[in-house]
Amino acid sequence: MNKMNIHIVKRDAVIWYKGFAVRAAAIIASLLVSAVVITLLTGKNPIEVYSSMISGAFGSSLRIWSLLQNVAVLLCIALALTPAFKMKFWNCGGEGQVLVGGLATVSVMMFLGDSLPYPVLLLVMIAASVLAGIIWAVLPAFFKAKWNTNETLFTLMMNYVAIQLVAFFLKYFVKSGSGILTPMPEHGLPVIFNQPYLLNIITVAVLTVLVYIYLKKTKHGYEISVVGESENTARYIGINVPKVIVRTLVVSGALCGIAGLILVGGTNHTISTTTAGGRGFTAIMVSWLAKFNPIYMVMTSFLIVFLEKGAGQISTDFRLPVAISDIVTGIILFFIIGCEFFLQYKILVSKGRKEND
Amino acid sequence: MLAFLVSSIRLGMTFLFGSTGETITEKSGHLNLGIPGVMCVGASCGCFAEYLYLTAAKANANYFLAVFIPIIATLFGGAVMGFIFSFLTVTLRANQNVTGLALTTFGVGVSDYMIAETGSIYSKGSRYFTTSLPFADDLGAIGEIFFSHGILIYLAIIIALVSAFVLNKTRIGLNLRAVGENPATADAAGINVSRYRYASTCIGCAIAGLGGLSFIMDYLNGNWEYCIDAIGWLTIALVIFTVWKPHLAIFGSLIFGALYIASSYITGVSFASKEIFKMLPYVVTVIVLIFTSIRDRKENQPPQALGLPYFREER
Numbered sequence: 191m192n193k194m195n196i197h198i199v200k201r202d203a204v205i206w207y208k209g210f211a212v213r214a215a216a217i218i219a220s221l222l223v224s225a226v227v228i229t230l231l232t233g234k235n236p237i238e239v240y241s242s243m244i245s246g247a248f249g250s251s252l253r254i255w256s257l258l259q260n261v262a263v264l265l266c267i268a269l270a271l272t273p274a275f276k277m278k279f280w281n282c283g284g285e286g287q288v289l290v291g292g293l294a295t296v297s298v299m300m301f302l303g304d305s306l307p308y309p310v311l312l313l314v315m316i317a318a319s320v321l322a323g324i325i326w327a328v329l330p331a332f333f334k335a336k337w338n339t340n341e342t343l344f345t346l347m348m349n350y351v352a353i354q355l356v357a358f359f360l361k362y363f364v365k366s367g368s369g370i371l372t373p374m375p376e377h378g379l380p381v382i383f384n385q386p387y388l389l390n391i392i393t394v395a396v397l398t399v400l401v402y403i404y405l406k407k408t409k410h411g412y413e414i415s416v417v418g419e420s421e422n423t424a425r426y427i428g429i430n431v432p433k434v435i436v437r438t439l440v441v442s443g444a445l446c447g448i449a450g451l452i453l454v455g456g457t458n459h460t461i462s463t464t465t466a467g468g469r470g471f472t473a474i475m476v477s478w479l480a481k482f483n484p485i486y487m488v489m490t491s492f493l494i495v496f497l498e499k500g501a502g503q504i505s506t507d508f509r510l511p512v513a514i515s516d517i518v519t520g521i522i523l524f525f526i527i528g529c530e531f532f533l534q535y536k537i538l539v540s541k542g543r544k545e546n547d
Numbered sequence: 548m549l550a551f552l553v554s555s556i557r558l559g560m561t562f563l564f565g566s567t568g569e570t571i572t573e574k575s576g577h578l579n580l581g582i583p584g585v586m587c588v589g590a591s592c593g594c595f596a597e598y599l600y601l602t603a604a605k606a607n608a609n610y611f612l613a614v615f616i617p618i619i620a621t622l623f624g625g626a627v628m629g630f631i632f633s634f635l636t637v638t639l640r641a642n643q644n645v646t647g648l649a650l651t652t653f654g655v656g657v658s659d660y661m662i663a664e665t666g667s668i669y670s671k672g673s674r675y676f677t678t679s680l681p682f683a684d685d686l687g688a689i690g691e692i693f694f695s696h697g698i699l700i701y702l703a704i705i706i707a708l709v710s711a712f713v714l715n716k717t718r719i720g721l722n723l724r725a726v727g728e729n730p731a732t733a734d735a736a737g738i739n740v741s742r743y744r745y746a747s748t749c750i751g752c753a754i755a756g757l758g759g760l761s762f763i764m765d766y767l768n769g770n771w772e773y774c775i776d777a778i779g780w781l782t783i784a785l786v787i788f789t790v791w792k793p794h795l796a797i798f799g800s801l802i803f804g805a806l807y808i809a810s811s812y813i814t815g816v817s818f819a820s821k822e823i824f825k826m827l828p829y830v831v832t833v834i835v836l837i838f839t840s841i842r843d844r845k846e847n848q849p850p851q852a853l854g855l856p857y858f859r860e861e862r
Contacts, residue, residue: 333837333840340853342644354822354823513657520653
């Protein structure tokens with residue numbers, strides 16, 4: 191009796207254009223599925239819907255600036271998480287680390303804004319946000335290094351502690367009890383060339399290059415890769431694993447703190463419990479989809495922000511619930527996640543031999 | 548005080564569904580961070596089914612169908628989410644954290660869309676779910692605490708007890724735990740790792756979905772005003788808090804329910820400090836997590852292969 195046998199075999203490496211083609215195919219397939227879903231749910235023509243998506247992202251210079259700003263923030267958080275991920279330390283606490291960074295910034299702006307000269311204020315803001323981010327990230331790292339406490343769950347919980355901390359301070363700072371803090375643009379980061387977001391974008395661009403160099407060209411980066419691939423190997427060749435874990439999370443937390451500084455000091459000039467807005471989680475996706483490569487992350491974060499902005503525009507243009515954007519984003523993510531399989535493995539189908547050979 | 552206890556029980560049992568479901572999933576080595584999304588989708592399916600049924604049946608709606616149909620729809624919705632998760636992580640070998648987070652994005656989108664399209668009020672359907680046992684009123688305080696709840700509350704406890712029994716006393720449970728602890732060994736012993744992971748994730752998600760339904764229909768009395776994803780994250784915390792044991796989760800969920808609503812029952816505390824109270828469940832969870840890892844007792848650890856993929860070829 192002939193049986194069809196299916197083997198799944200690991201590929202060596204995919205040539206870059208093939209990899210690009212598979213990913214592009216996945217995105218197109220996901221857009222087709224989303225189109226079917228949109229038509230079923232709303233009865234609108236999907237082509238119109240997608241063209242409104244593009245205008246939502248690129249339609250005016252204001253929209254493009256806002257797109258770039260959002261890419262910058264998301265990219266910054268993804269850069270922050272990447273060193274930890276390369277070490278297989280699942281830092282799901284970006285949200286919390288960004289929030290405490292922002293909280294530190296806003297506190298400095300509020301209490302020291304009027305008393306310190308502006309340059310000193312800026313330095314204090316940067317130091318405070320970075321320090322806050324580091325504390326939030328190093329706490330789980332310390333326990334992971336010392337007692338192997340599960341870091342995914344620990345960092346997840348720290349997010350909610352941070353959110354409640356912000357909620358507490360908002361009630362505490364704002365005497366009216368409304369919980370809404372008036373923006374303080376006069377104490378924010380400086381505006382260069384009259385473009386409010388330009389400094390943020392440049393900062394993140396510089397950080398991207400720095401993180402790339404840190405991961406690919408330095409001894410620290412090498413140690414991170416070794417610990418990520420195999421802790422036993424790392425120990426065997428004399429790497430102090432707990433030290434690397436804590437040190438990497440210092441970097442991770444500091445960068446998250448900077449993301450908080452950019453969000454609060456350079457963008458909103460105030461804080462709320464939704465300031466991070468789920469970016470701490472989206473950034474995990476950005477980093478993973480880019481295979482932890484900072485340069486690719488520019489593209490993946492751009493893709494995800496484009497989807498969000500575009501989907502937001504769909505809902506205004508067609509008077510659809512904003513939630514449709516989450517549904518579409520979710521479907522597209524499923525496809526992108528799924529397509530990685532075809533890049534890493536190939537499926538061989540062979541006519542099976544006879545059973546009684 | 549009585550009202551506080553009753554509310555804690557109603558809220559706690561919502562958590563219990565989620566944590567039982569997530570425990571079953573985690574025992575197979577799957578860390579499903581999509582639970583918030585699963586609960587949203589479960590609740591959406593249940594509420595939508597109830598809406599359809601009540602519109603179709605008008606005045607002829609009977610208690611049995613009005614409860615039964617949404618529960619089946621919820622189980623189905625949750626299981627579909629579980630299937631998506633397993634398909635991506637087991638068959639397509641994707642990363643569990645990333646897949647879970649995508650599932651949450653999708654699920655939150657589905658439920659928000661649902662609220663926007665069909666309205667957020669399901670109080671008509673909610674009446675069926677909050678119908679208490681007939682003799683509750685005659686028993687005073689005891690009746691109020693133990694017998695005044697809707698059907699889902701009792702279902703949560705039954706499911707938790709059955710899960711605890713299956714996990715600890717049956718061969719299926721033993722195999723499942725083996726898959727979560729060491730899939731390679733389980734595979735060598737002839738256990739089908741993929742099948743166990745698929746099944747446990749789908750069943751776990753179906754149960755977790757009921758948590759979403761219970762939160763909307765029972766605890767909120769059908770007024771679905773805000774997204775329920777925060778509840779989902781709390782249930783993941785609860786799994787840790789109860790060290791992966793569904794029977795402990797019955798009490799753990801009561802404590803969580805009480806902590807969660809304590810701030811609105813305590814008088815004489817400032818507005819701001821109430822926010823600190825809401826932090827407590829998470830802080831307590833972190834402490835439990837640290838404590839169990841320091842004590843390092845085998846029976847209180849997370850499943851050893853939690854969050855790790857298993858591919859036979861890469862052993």
